[in-house]
Amino acid sequence: MNNTDSEYIIEVEDLVVQYGTRSVLDGISFKVKRGEIFVILGGSGCGKSTLLRTLVGLLQPQSGKICMFGKDVTKMSDKEQIELRKSIGMCFQNSALFNSMTVGENVALPLKEHTHLADSTIEIMTQIKLDLVGLSGCANLYPSQLSGGMRKRAGIARAMALDPEIIFYDEPSSGLDPIVAAGLDQLIRKMQNTFNLTSVVVTHDLESVQIIADRVCLLNEGKIVAIGELKDMEANNDPYLRQFFTRTPNIEENQHTSVILD
Amino acid sequence: MIVQLLGYIGSKFLNGLHSSLVVCVLIMDTLNWLFYQPLKGRGLRWRNAVEYIVEYGFHSIPIVGLISLLIGLIMGMQFAYTLQQWGVTIFMADIISIAALRELAPLMSAILITGRSGSAITAEIGTMKVSEEIDALMVMGLNPVKFLIVPKFLGMIIAVPCVTILSMLIMIAGGFIVAVGILGMDFWTYFNQTAGAIISKDLFSGMIKSVFFGLTICWVGVYRGFQVESSAESVGKMTTSSVVTSIFTIIIVDLIWTTLFYFTD
Numbered sequence: 001m002n003n004t005d006s007e008y009i010i011e012v013e014d015l016v017v018q019y020g021t022r023s024v025l026d027g028i029s030f031k032v033k034r035g036e037i038f039v040i041l042g043g044s045g046c047g048k049s050t051l052l053r054t055l056v057g058l059l060q061p062q063s064g065k066i067c068m069f070g071k072d073v074t075k076m077s078d079k080e081q082i083e084l085r086k087s088i089g090m091c092f093q094n095s096a097l098f099n100s101m102t103v104g105e106n107v108a109l110p111l112k113e114h115t116h117l118a119d120s121t122i123e124i125m126t127q128i129k130l131d132l133v134g135l136s137g138c139a140n141l142y143p144s145q146l147s148g149g150m151r152k153r154a155g156i157a158r159a160m161a162l163d164p165e166i167i168f169y170d171e172p173s174s175g176l177d178p179i180v181a182a183g184l185d186q187l188i189r190k191m192q193n194t195f196n197l198t199s200v201v202v203t204h205d206l207e208s209v210q211i212i213a214d215r216v217c218l219l220n221e222g223k224i225v226a227i228g229e230l231k232d233m234e235a236n237n238d239p240y241l242r243q244f245f246t247r248t249p250n251i252e253e254n255q256h257t258s259v260i261l262d
Numbered sequence: 263m264i265v266q267l268l269g270y271i272g273s274k275f276l277n278g279l280h281s282s283l284v285v286c287v288l289i290m291d292t293l294n295w296l297f298y299q300p301l302k303g304r305g306l307r308w309r310n311a312v313e314y315i316v317e318y319g320f321h322s323i324p325i326v327g328l329i330s331l332l333i334g335l336i337m338g339m340q341f342a343y344t345l346q347q348w349g350v351t352i353f354m355a356d357i358i359s360i361a362a363l364r365e366l367a368p369l370m371s372a373i374l375i376t377g378r379s380g381s382a383i384t385a386e387i388g389t390m391k392v393s394e395e396i397d398a399l400m401v402m403g404l405n406p407v408k409f410l411i412v413p414k415f416l417g418m419i420i421a422v423p424c425v426t427i428l429s430m431l432i433m434i435a436g437g438f439i440v441a442v443g444i445l446g447m448d449f450w451t452y453f454n455q456t457a458g459a460i461i462s463k464d465l466f467s468g469m470i471k472s473v474f475f476g477l478t479i480c481w482v483g484v485y486r487g488f489q490v491e492s493s494a495e496s497v498g499k500m501t502t503s504s505v506v507t508s509i510f511t512i513i514i515v516d517l518i519w520t521t522l523f524y525f526t527d
Contacts, residue, residue: 053397056401058397083403084403085401090398092394094394096393096395096398097395098390099389099393109402109404110402110404113402113403114402
C-alpha cells in the first residue's frame with residue numbers, strides 16, 4: 001500500500017448502514033490515528049459489530065465514506081480490495097479458525113494464497129507468528145483441541161500472518177475468564193508496541209478498555225455518543241455514557257422497551 | 263379467501279424467482295472462477311478437487327455398487343418372470359441394459375451421491391457460515407467461490423459420471439447373475455444379446471444426464487448451505503432441504519433430458 005503521510009489511517013464519514021428499512025448505523029464519523037488502539041464501545045445491539053463488519057468490507061454501507069490508507073474503500077475495484085485485504089487483519093469473536101485445518105495450516109493459509117514463498121519459508125514464518133502469540137507447540141493441533149483463549153490467540157496469529165498495518169478485533173475478551181482475558185489484553189498491547197500496529201477493537205468489556213484503549217468511541221442506537229481519550233470520557237456528562245461507565249441498569253419500565261428495541 | 267390463496271401463490275412464486283436468480287448468480291460465479299479467472303493467472307485448487315473426486319466418487323463406490331447389484335438382480339427376476347409367459351426370456355437382456363443405461367444407473371447414482379455428499383456440502387458450508395469462517399475467508403481476500411465451490415464442483419462433475427458408468431456395469435452384471443446363474447441361460451448367448459441391445463445413444467444420454475445431475479447436486483448443496491442463518495438448527499433444516507430439493511431437481515433435469523433425447527427431432 002502506498003501510504004500517505006497523513007496522521008489518520010482510517011477515516012469514516014457519515015456512514016449509514018441499513019438492514020431493510022431499519023437503520024443500524026446512522027451518520028457515523030470518526031478518524032483513527034496511525035499506531036493507536038481505537039476502541040469502539042457500546043451495548044448489545046448498538047451496531048458496533050455492524051460497524052466493524054462494514055469497515056472490513058463484509059457489509060456494504062448505504063451511504064458515506066470509509067477511507068483506509070487515504071483511499072475510499074467503498075469505491076474500490078475487486079483487485080484493489082484484495083490488495084487492501086492483505087494489509088488488514090481481523091480477529092473474529094469466535095476466532096473463526098478453519099476447523100478442517102490444523103492451527104499451523106490456518107496461519108499458513110494467507111501466506112500460501114497471497115505470496116509465492118517456498119513451503120519451508122512459510123513454515124518458518126508460521127512458527128514465528130505462533131511464537132509471537134504464545135502458541136509455540138500448537139501448530140499441529142486442530143482448533144477443536146484448543147481452549148477458547150488459545151483459539152483467540154491462534155486467530156490473532158492468522159490475522160498477523162501477512163504483517164498487516166491495521167488489525168480489527170471483534171470482542172476479543174468475550175467468553176473468557178478474567179485471567180485469560182487480561183492475557184489477551186496484554187497481547188493486543190504488545191502487538192501494537194512491537195509492530196506499531198493500528199488496532200480497532202470492538203468490545204463492551206470496561207476493564208479491558210482501561211488497559212488497552214488509547215482512544216474510545218461510545219455507540220448507542222447507531223449513533224456516536226462520545227469520542228475521545230478515556231479521561232475525556234470520565235469528564236463527559238452524557239446520561240447514557242454515565243450509565244454505561246457506572247454500569248447502572250435501566251429502570252424497570254425502560255428495560256421492557258429496550259428488550260423490544262433489541 | 264381467494265385473495266389469500268392468490269397472495270400465497272404469488273409470494274411462493276416470487277420466492278422461487280428470487281432463489282433462481284441467486285442460483286444463476288452462483289452459477290455465473292462458479293463458471294467465472296472455473297474458466298475465466300484461471301486464465302488470468304488466478305489458479306485452480308486442483309489438489310482440493312482431487313480430494314473431492316475421491317470423497318464423492320471413490321468412497322461412494324461400495325454403496326452405489328451394492329445397490330446397483332441389487333437393482334440388477336431385482337430387474338432380472340421381474341423381467342424374467344414376466345417375459346417367460348411368452349417364452350422370450352432372452353429379451354430381458356435388452357430391457358435391463360436399456361433401463362440401466364438410460365435411466366436407472368444415472369438416477370440411482372445421483373440420488374445416492376445426493377444423500378452422501380450433497381448433504382455434506384450443505385452441512386459444511388452452513389457450519390462454516392455459522393462459525394464466521396466464510397467471513398474470515400473474505401476478509402483474508404480469498405474468494406469463497408474459488409476456495410469452496412469450484413473444487414466441489416469439479417469433484418462432482420467428474421465423480422458422478424464415473425460412478426454412473428460403474429453402476430451401469432454392475433446393474434447389467436446383476437441381470438447376468440439372474441439369467442446365467444439362476445435361469446441357466448448360455449453365457450455367450452446372453453452376452454451377445456446384451457451387446458446387441460446397447461447402442462451408443464443410450465450410453466451417451468446416460469452420461470450427459472449424470473454430468474447435469476452432478477451440477478445439480480453441487481449447486482443445490484452450495485445454495486442451501488449459503489442460506490443457513492446463524493444457528494445450528496438452521497444447518498440441520500437446510501441439510502434436509504438440500505437433499506429434498508436436490509432429488510426433486512434431479513428428476514426435473516432427467517425429465518428435460520429424456521424429452522430432448524427421445525421426444526424431439
